[in-house]
Amino acid sequence: MSVLRESLDAAFRTAGLRPTAQRYAVLEFLARRPRHATAEEIFHAVNRADPRASRATVYNSLRALAGVGLAREVASEGGAARFEAGLQPHHHFLCDQCGSLEDVPWFELPAGTGAASLGGRAIRGYEIVFRGTCANCEK
């Protein structure tokens, strides 16, 4: 059993999620890969390993994984939903020109930022979506 598999296994147990081959496959794919995979991409990848895997299972797995924080849906615009392994937090950058979605290394909001605007809510996390022109299009 690979090191990755062991750590995923531990992650499942910690999360109290029943480990299945399909959930491994989905999470492993997300953990290994460039971010922001669509359900369709995940389905194909998982399907290469196990040709019987079904679309519904990919969605089920993604929901299960997202439910315990092992994966998350990226708040994106248009088209298919995109998912990523929920390992390290980060922000996102969306290019107006070419539409690419890039990761931005994590940084915290200075303590208290916006506190006055958020009254009554319990904040568990946040993400900043920047828009503009990416380094490539900027040239």
Add this chain to the structure above:
Amino acid sequence: MSVLRESLDAAFRTAGLRPTAQRYAVLEFLARRPRHATAEEIFHAVNRADPRASRATVYNSLRALAGVGLAREVASEGGAARFEAGLQPHHHFLCDQCGSLEDVPWFELPAGTGAASLGGRAIRGYEIVFRGTCANCEK
């Protein structure tokens, strides 16, 4: 001609966008209304005014309006895309429990926040998406 219509008209001209009845209807609906309308809701509203309006036109109009900044698609998760008039900037809050999407009054990031993470990109704007439990579910 109403005051709203006049200001929308001016907005179209400024944006260099050909003003059509359907685009007026879509933008007017967004400008008047609670935020975060789905294309379907917009379609029905526009359709009440002009029963011949088509879905495709609603999508076309939304894209045209978004292209010039008069409307924007809200980065949301799952289900149908949501749109809002692009008038005042604000942040968003997404409730883990009930899934509701709320506006959070605008506040600026302190100058220089995250600058080190964003090198090479031209930032035109940003939005913070908070997650947690809304005031209602918190009770």
Add this chain to the structure above:
DNA sequence: GTCTAACTTTAGACATATTCTAATTAGTAA
């Protein structure tokens, strides 16, 4: 190890959301 109950997966139908296409209509500028 075997049994059982609960959970998960499967295939494919179904439902919903969005885009495309060809023909028609409306806006613009001369």
Add this chain to the structure above:
DNA sequence: TTACTAATTAGAATATGTCTAAAGTTAGAC
């Protein structure tokens, strides 16, 4: 008005996501 171009229409086509019933797995009790 006329000619030109862009936008709209209806509905088909596509893409995305969910549901269902039957079959397969897993965890835990024995």
